[in-house]
Amino acid sequence: MTDRPAQAYPELSWLPDPLPTWAAELAAEVPPEQGWQHLIALAAWRLGGLATVRLDRRLQRLFGDGPPPDLSTRPVRLAVLASSTVDHLLPALRVAALRRGLWLTTYVCDYGQYRHELLDPGSALHAFRPTAILFALDSHHLAGSFRVDESASAADKRLDRLVDDLASLWSKARASFGCAILHQMALPVFPVLLGNAEHRLAGSPAAAIAALNQRLRLRADSQGVDIVALDSRAAQDGIRAWHDPVLWHRAKQELHPLAAPVYGDLVSRLLAAQQGRSFKCLVLDLDNTLWGGVIGDDGLEGISLGQGSALGEAYAAFQRYVLDLSKRGIILAVCSKNDEANGLEPFDKHPEMLLRRSDIACFAINWSDKVANIRYIAERLNIGLDALVFADDNPFERNLVRRDLPMVAVPELPEDPALYAECIASAGYFESGQPTEEDLDRTRQYQANAEREELRGATTDLESYLRSLDMEMRWRRFDAIGQSRIVQLINKTNQFNLTTRRSSDDEVAALSTDDRALTLQIRLVDQFGDNGVIAIVTGRDGRPGDIVLDTWLMSCRVLGRQVEEATLNLVAAEARRLGASRLIGEYIPSAKNAMVRDHYAKLGFALLEDGGEGVTRWVLPLDSFAPRPTFIRSVGG
């Protein structure tokens, strides 16, 4: 079994994969005053064991002797009291602390000497003056005194003595250093002797470790000791992900080096919580995050939520998780690109919606960019940006927020909503020692303070972000390959749709073979992948020299990325190719498309006529048209 590869080791699964430039940035020289922030940014990725070691090496070179002068957190001096090899875990402890803005220095007691060092005031441990102590005792050490052939009551007494002994070490440590105490649960590394009924063999190593963990939890609670729940994590990942008997025999490493990054994170999130640095608020996107589909386009009946489909149930399960988070004291906020009325409708009217308006402390539903909206949420709730977690299915939004607001935690949500809750849970954002009474009423408190108000203008530096996205628009005229997606978009898109004209399969097919028609299907590809077909434009001959744009629609997912301007450039070029000298645009209002009322005005069209009932027609002369500058390349064919 151990001869086979492909063991899945625990991963920092909630963080994005490092960019290809990670190693170059690690090596880059930065001014000393930016060194700490530079290193924090390098830590915010799904780093493996070796990358963690390399980052730690840089960290030690720059800040091994002491924290940066302007550190906003309390420096942590962590002593690890271990009974086997833990040196391979130290880089990951320091890097995980770095990820949370903590400066951490470590001390490891001499091999197997933890008891002696604790009791001897002249020891190196005492000279180290720890601010936190982690008991990291391995299971072989802890189970060593049990005997398989002893009676259940004898094993029970042995267990009592062991727990008492450990608790006395906690007390001793606290009395000596007055510091935080962490105790790492024993890993279930032992093979069973009985099997399913192992618990009936109280003296077996496997049974002893299970019983010990249970008792230690209770005792730790009564003594204010924080638990590092390695056993729970191993149950989730499988013990083989955490413990390799080969390495145990070779190097007395109970924990696998490749599990170190997650181990470090488990410990450092507790250290951060001890300083009050855990996240307090979960900011949620709406479309394809809390429900499946786009409320503005699909409507109340069209979104996937709740009973009736596996997808709908997955979103409901995620809402259940979010609701439970709020019940234990996490504040909820909403940040969504939608018309406000559309975004709020499910909260008020959808029968399967578990989250209600009263569960949300602050809504920011509008078409401004999300960075500005997240700033607004932090201000309204009067909490720091570094207390926010932002959950959004859209990689574009996630990366924009990561880039402009690096202090906001942005989980790399998996594509399947069934896995959203697990992703957020495994990140440990909301770690806190104990839930408090006031936690339970927190959303109401915050909501009372935060009423919605108008957003100020956006101040985000979008331009450099857009440039960095490396966007490419790939366009084709209508064709048989694109047919079904084109028909779907024409008949489904409600919000960014100038005329809301629907077309049948046959009508679209006829357009694709009409050489005189202007037809465009446009994909957008960027550094995060292919967004699929996101815009459709059709036009036909009007008066001589005119092309009348019957349809112009776009997916709201790509708003704010200059797709409108780049599309206009394409439309103008195609119209010219067809011999036109003017473009005629039309806006027909509907219940849902108010967002594009000024579309043509924004693109430099002049108002041609007012058609009554809100209908407007617009004109753009092509002879004087110069393509709009954008950060999007366009590629035809």
Add this chain to the structure above:
Amino acid sequence: MDQAQVAAQLSEILGEVLDEPGLVLTPETTAADVAHWDSMTNITFVVEVESRFGIKFKTAEIEEMRNVGDMIAMIREKLAR
């Protein structure tokens, strides 16, 4: 993968582990020949080798390795299986 290719990959990996870009391993190299290649480093190295090549060494195999050449031979044998 031939011997030279495996050796080149091993050189790259150990270079990253020791922060010595450009480090070159030959089949005759032993841990004693490379500064800072201690037992702790060696475990990081072996684990990383296993993960990059998608293989796993047995306890006995690791004990049998005397130099880089032994390791290359074992890797090639496992990859060929």
